[in-house]
Amino acid sequence: MLLLSFCLESNLVSQLYQLEPTFFSAIAVVLGLLLAGRALTLACSICSIRPPSYWQAINALIVIGAANVCWYYGYDLYHTQVGLITHLLVPMLITVVLLAISLSTDLCSALLVASVQVCLCGLMYLFLNLLGGYLPG
Numbered sequence: 001m002l003l004l005s006f007c008l009e010s011n012l013v014s015q016l017y018q019l020e021p022t023f024f025s026a027i028a029v030v031l032g033l034l035l036a037g038r039a040l041t042l043a044c045s046i047c048s049i050r051p052p053s054y055w056q057a058i059n060a061l062i063v064i065g066a067a068n069v070c071w072y073y074g075y076d077l078y079h080t081q082v083g084l085i086t087h088l089l090v091p092m093l094i095t096v097v098l099l100a101i102s103l104s105t106d107l108c109s110a111l112l113v114a115s116v117q118v119c120l121c122g123l124m125y126l127f128l129n130l131l132g133g134y135l136p137g
Helices: 002-008 012-016 021-046 052-078 082-102 106-132
Strands: none
Touching: 002 106, 012 021, 021 052, 021 106
16 A cells, blocks of 8 residues: 555656656566466465465466467468467467466366456456556646
8 A cells, every 4th residue: 555655646657658668668568477476376366276486476477478479479470360269269278278287287277267367467457547547647
């Protein structure tokens, strides 16, 4: 709560919008990765799966993100048709398989963790957007 009041009083968020777009994007990616790591540990706790440590969660998210980027790059390099399977189901399958490996659990539990994590990240995104609408500046 102290951090939130600091951000509101010092116009930190409005100062971030005045940064160069590349630097702002780098800050946003790092902040998003940190929040996603916390969401993954919370999702594991909600699903009654032994949660990984915070840094193990971040490492798993980096590996999952890199695998999905490789999938999109490789697919877009050789194919031009866009479909539901190639843009939604295959990345979800990659995510679930890598989560199952990194969490040492089965595929159904990994699917449940991934679904809960998506919901938690969506709630965090919604909260940050609502907060951004009320910030001065």
